[in-house]
Amino acid sequence: MSLARTIKNIRQVGLKQWFRDMTYIGDAKAGRLVGQDAMGNKYYENLNPHDEVPGRGRWIEYSQDDFNASQATPEWHSWLHGIRHLPPTEDPIVQQSRPPWLASYKENLTGTRAAYKPYSTTPPKLQAWDPVARPRGQEAKP
Structure with missing residues:
Protein backbone atom coordinates (compact mmCIF):
# COMPACT_ATOMS: atom_id res chain seq x y z
CA MET A 1 0.00 0.00 0.00
CA GLY A 31 -15.72 2.47 -2.14
CA ARG A 32 -19.48 2.63 -2.48
CA LEU A 33 -21.85 0.81 -0.16
CA VAL A 34 -23.60 -1.82 -2.31
CA GLY A 35 -25.90 -3.34 0.27
CA GLN A 36 -26.51 -4.90 3.64
CA ASP A 37 -27.64 -8.42 4.50
CA ALA A 38 -30.02 -9.70 7.18
CA MET A 39 -27.14 -10.20 9.64
CA GLY A 40 -26.16 -6.52 9.46
CA ASN A 41 -22.98 -7.00 7.38
CA LYS A 42 -22.21 -4.22 4.90
CA TYR A 43 -20.81 -4.91 1.43
CA TYR A 44 -18.65 -2.47 -0.51
CA GLU A 45 -17.24 -2.20 -4.01
CA ASN A 46 -14.44 -0.05 -5.39
CA LEU A 47 -15.26 0.92 -8.96
CA ASN A 48 -11.81 2.31 -9.76
CA PRO A 49 -9.67 -0.62 -10.97
CA HIS A 50 -6.43 1.36 -10.59
CA ASP A 51 -6.84 1.68 -6.81
CA GLU A 52 -6.98 -2.01 -5.97
CA VAL A 53 -5.11 -5.21 -6.67
CA PRO A 54 -7.18 -7.31 -9.11
CA GLY A 55 -9.71 -9.41 -7.24
CA ARG A 56 -9.75 -7.18 -4.16
CA GLY A 57 -12.28 -4.59 -5.28
CA ARG A 58 -15.17 -6.05 -3.24
CA TRP A 59 -15.14 -6.49 0.51
CA ILE A 60 -17.32 -7.00 3.56
CA GLU A 61 -17.55 -5.06 6.80
CA TYR A 62 -18.82 -7.46 9.45
CA SER A 63 -21.38 -6.27 11.97
CA GLN A 64 -19.78 -8.19 14.85
CA ASP A 65 -16.30 -7.85 16.32
CA ASP A 66 -15.94 -11.63 16.58
CA PHE A 67 -16.42 -12.51 12.92
CA ASN A 68 -15.75 -15.37 10.54
CA ALA A 69 -16.34 -15.93 6.85
CA SER A 70 -19.46 -18.06 7.37
CA GLN A 71 -21.36 -14.92 8.42
CA ALA A 72 -21.67 -13.88 4.77
CA THR A 73 -24.87 -15.24 3.23
CA PRO A 74 -24.54 -17.40 0.08
CA GLU A 75 -25.97 -14.71 -2.20
CA TRP A 76 -23.45 -12.14 -1.04
CA HIS A 77 -20.63 -14.71 -1.00
CA SER A 78 -21.13 -15.38 -4.70
CA TRP A 79 -21.02 -11.64 -5.42
CA LEU A 80 -17.89 -11.09 -3.29
CA HIS A 81 -15.97 -13.79 -5.18
CA GLY A 82 -17.04 -12.61 -8.63
CA ILE A 83 -19.38 -15.52 -9.38
CA ARG A 84 -22.25 -13.04 -9.85
CA HIS A 85 -21.76 -9.76 -11.64
CA LEU A 86 -24.68 -7.94 -9.99
CA PRO A 87 -25.06 -7.70 -6.20
CA PRO A 88 -28.08 -9.47 -4.66
CA THR A 89 -29.85 -6.13 -4.20
CA GLU A 90 -29.86 -5.60 -7.99
CA ASP A 91 -29.88 -9.17 -9.36
CA PRO A 92 -33.37 -10.17 -10.66
CA ILE A 93 -32.73 -13.89 -10.08
CA VAL A 94 -31.92 -13.36 -6.41
CA GLN A 95 -34.81 -10.89 -6.04
CA GLN A 96 -37.36 -13.59 -6.86
CA SER A 97 -39.15 -14.91 -3.81
CA ARG A 98 -37.40 -17.62 -1.84
CA PRO A 99 -39.05 -21.04 -2.02
CA PRO A 100 -40.99 -21.89 1.16
CA TRP A 101 -38.99 -25.09 1.69
CA LEU A 102 -35.66 -23.24 1.81
CA ALA A 103 -34.45 -22.70 5.38
CA SER A 104 -33.13 -19.35 6.50
CA TYR A 105 -29.35 -18.98 6.56
CA LYS A 106 -27.42 -19.49 9.79
CA GLU A 107 -23.69 -19.08 10.26
CA ASN A 108 -21.46 -22.06 11.04
CA LEU A 109 -21.48 -22.48 14.81
CA THR A 110 -18.76 -25.15 15.03
CA GLY A 111 -16.37 -24.40 17.87
CA THR A 112 -18.86 -22.27 19.79
CA ARG A 113 -21.14 -23.07 22.71
CA ALA A 114 -24.10 -23.17 20.31
CA ALA A 115 -22.58 -25.93 18.15
CA TYR A 116 -24.68 -29.02 17.46
CA LYS A 117 -23.89 -31.92 19.77
CA PRO A 118 -25.64 -35.19 18.94
CA TYR A 119 -27.24 -37.21 21.69
CA SER A 120 -26.94 -40.96 21.42
CA THR A 121 -30.05 -43.00 22.25
CA THR A 122 -28.39 -46.40 21.88
CA PRO A 123 -27.12 -48.11 25.01
CA PRO A 124 -23.38 -48.77 25.18
CA LYS A 125 -22.21 -52.29 24.24
CA LEU A 126 -19.87 -52.47 27.21
CA GLN A 127 -20.92 -51.49 30.69
CA ALA A 128 -18.35 -49.82 32.90
CA TRP A 129 -17.45 -51.65 36.13
CA ASP A 130 -19.24 -50.10 39.06
CA PRO A 131 -17.56 -51.31 42.28
CA VAL A 132 -19.79 -51.75 45.29
CA ALA A 133 -18.00 -51.27 48.62
CA ARG A 134 -19.05 -53.41 51.57
CA PRO A 135 -19.30 -51.79 54.96
CA ARG A 136 -16.32 -52.64 57.19
CA GLY A 137 -16.60 -55.41 59.70
CA GLN A 138 -18.83 -57.68 57.68
CA GLU A 139 -17.63 -61.00 56.39
CA ALA A 140 -17.98 -62.04 52.81
CA LYS A 141 -20.78 -64.50 52.20
CA PRO A 142 -19.71 -67.70 50.40
Whole structure:
Protein backbone atom coordinates (compact mmCIF):
# COMPACT_ATOMS: atom_id res chain seq x y z
CA MET A 1 0.00 0.00 0.00
CA SER A 2 1.51 3.29 -1.06
CA LEU A 3 1.55 6.48 0.96
CA ALA A 4 -0.38 8.34 -1.76
CA ARG A 5 -3.13 5.67 -1.73
CA THR A 6 -3.30 5.81 2.07
CA ILE A 7 -3.68 9.59 2.12
CA LYS A 8 -6.30 9.44 -0.64
CA ASN A 9 -8.33 6.84 1.29
CA ILE A 10 -8.10 8.83 4.55
CA ARG A 11 -9.51 11.85 2.72
CA GLN A 12 -12.34 9.80 1.22
CA VAL A 13 -13.50 7.86 4.30
CA GLY A 14 -12.19 9.93 7.20
CA LEU A 15 -9.62 9.16 9.87
CA LYS A 16 -11.99 7.21 12.13
CA GLN A 17 -13.18 4.84 9.37
CA TRP A 18 -9.61 4.48 8.04
CA PHE A 19 -8.37 3.43 11.50
CA ARG A 20 -11.25 0.93 11.85
CA ASP A 21 -10.44 -0.56 8.43
CA MET A 22 -6.76 -0.89 9.32
CA THR A 23 -7.71 -2.58 12.60
CA TYR A 24 -10.22 -5.07 11.19
CA ILE A 25 -9.20 -5.79 7.59
CA GLY A 26 -5.62 -4.54 7.57
CA ASP A 27 -6.03 -2.35 4.51
CA ALA A 28 -7.27 1.14 3.75
CA LYS A 29 -10.29 0.88 1.48
CA ALA A 30 -12.73 3.35 0.01
CA GLY A 31 -15.72 2.47 -2.14
CA ARG A 32 -19.48 2.63 -2.48
CA LEU A 33 -21.85 0.81 -0.16
CA VAL A 34 -23.60 -1.82 -2.31
CA GLY A 35 -25.90 -3.34 0.27
CA GLN A 36 -26.51 -4.90 3.64
CA ASP A 37 -27.64 -8.42 4.50
CA ALA A 38 -30.02 -9.70 7.18
CA MET A 39 -27.14 -10.20 9.64
CA GLY A 40 -26.16 -6.52 9.46
CA ASN A 41 -22.98 -7.00 7.38
CA LYS A 42 -22.21 -4.22 4.90
CA TYR A 43 -20.81 -4.91 1.43
CA TYR A 44 -18.65 -2.47 -0.51
CA GLU A 45 -17.24 -2.20 -4.01
CA ASN A 46 -14.44 -0.05 -5.39
CA LEU A 47 -15.26 0.92 -8.96
CA ASN A 48 -11.81 2.31 -9.76
CA PRO A 49 -9.67 -0.62 -10.97
CA HIS A 50 -6.43 1.36 -10.59
CA ASP A 51 -6.84 1.68 -6.81
CA GLU A 52 -6.98 -2.01 -5.97
CA VAL A 53 -5.11 -5.21 -6.67
CA PRO A 54 -7.18 -7.31 -9.11
CA GLY A 55 -9.71 -9.41 -7.24
CA ARG A 56 -9.75 -7.18 -4.16
CA GLY A 57 -12.28 -4.59 -5.28
CA ARG A 58 -15.17 -6.05 -3.24
CA TRP A 59 -15.14 -6.49 0.51
CA ILE A 60 -17.32 -7.00 3.56
CA GLU A 61 -17.55 -5.06 6.80
CA TYR A 62 -18.82 -7.46 9.45
CA SER A 63 -21.38 -6.27 11.97
CA GLN A 64 -19.78 -8.19 14.85
CA ASP A 65 -16.30 -7.85 16.32
CA ASP A 66 -15.94 -11.63 16.58
CA PHE A 67 -16.42 -12.51 12.92
CA ASN A 68 -15.75 -15.37 10.54
CA ALA A 69 -16.34 -15.93 6.85
CA SER A 70 -19.46 -18.06 7.37
CA GLN A 71 -21.36 -14.92 8.42
CA ALA A 72 -21.67 -13.88 4.77
CA THR A 73 -24.87 -15.24 3.23
CA PRO A 74 -24.54 -17.40 0.08
CA GLU A 75 -25.97 -14.71 -2.20
CA TRP A 76 -23.45 -12.14 -1.04
CA HIS A 77 -20.63 -14.71 -1.00
CA SER A 78 -21.13 -15.38 -4.70
CA TRP A 79 -21.02 -11.64 -5.42
CA LEU A 80 -17.89 -11.09 -3.29
CA HIS A 81 -15.97 -13.79 -5.18
CA GLY A 82 -17.04 -12.61 -8.63
CA ILE A 83 -19.38 -15.52 -9.38
CA ARG A 84 -22.25 -13.04 -9.85
CA HIS A 85 -21.76 -9.76 -11.64
CA LEU A 86 -24.68 -7.94 -9.99
CA PRO A 87 -25.06 -7.70 -6.20
CA PRO A 88 -28.08 -9.47 -4.66
CA THR A 89 -29.85 -6.13 -4.20
CA GLU A 90 -29.86 -5.60 -7.99
CA ASP A 91 -29.88 -9.17 -9.36
CA PRO A 92 -33.37 -10.17 -10.66
CA ILE A 93 -32.73 -13.89 -10.08
CA VAL A 94 -31.92 -13.36 -6.41
CA GLN A 95 -34.81 -10.89 -6.04
CA GLN A 96 -37.36 -13.59 -6.86
CA SER A 97 -39.15 -14.91 -3.81
CA ARG A 98 -37.40 -17.62 -1.84
CA PRO A 99 -39.05 -21.04 -2.02
CA PRO A 100 -40.99 -21.89 1.16
CA TRP A 101 -38.99 -25.09 1.69
CA LEU A 102 -35.66 -23.24 1.81
CA ALA A 103 -34.45 -22.70 5.38
CA SER A 104 -33.13 -19.35 6.50
CA TYR A 105 -29.35 -18.98 6.56
CA LYS A 106 -27.42 -19.49 9.79
CA GLU A 107 -23.69 -19.08 10.26
CA ASN A 108 -21.46 -22.06 11.04
CA LEU A 109 -21.48 -22.48 14.81
CA THR A 110 -18.76 -25.15 15.03
CA GLY A 111 -16.37 -24.40 17.87
CA THR A 112 -18.86 -22.27 19.79
CA ARG A 113 -21.14 -23.07 22.71
CA ALA A 114 -24.10 -23.17 20.31
CA ALA A 115 -22.58 -25.93 18.15
CA TYR A 116 -24.68 -29.02 17.46
CA LYS A 117 -23.89 -31.92 19.77
CA PRO A 118 -25.64 -35.19 18.94
CA TYR A 119 -27.24 -37.21 21.69
CA SER A 120 -26.94 -40.96 21.42
CA THR A 121 -30.05 -43.00 22.25
CA THR A 122 -28.39 -46.40 21.88
CA PRO A 123 -27.12 -48.11 25.01
CA PRO A 124 -23.38 -48.77 25.18
CA LYS A 125 -22.21 -52.29 24.24
CA LEU A 126 -19.87 -52.47 27.21
CA GLN A 127 -20.92 -51.49 30.69
CA ALA A 128 -18.35 -49.82 32.90
CA TRP A 129 -17.45 -51.65 36.13
CA ASP A 130 -19.24 -50.10 39.06
CA PRO A 131 -17.56 -51.31 42.28
CA VAL A 132 -19.79 -51.75 45.29
CA ALA A 133 -18.00 -51.27 48.62
CA ARG A 134 -19.05 -53.41 51.57
CA PRO A 135 -19.30 -51.79 54.96
CA ARG A 136 -16.32 -52.64 57.19
CA GLY A 137 -16.60 -55.41 59.70
CA GLN A 138 -18.83 -57.68 57.68
CA GLU A 139 -17.63 -61.00 56.39
CA ALA A 140 -17.98 -62.04 52.81
CA LYS A 141 -20.78 -64.50 52.20
CA PRO A 142 -19.71 -67.70 50.40
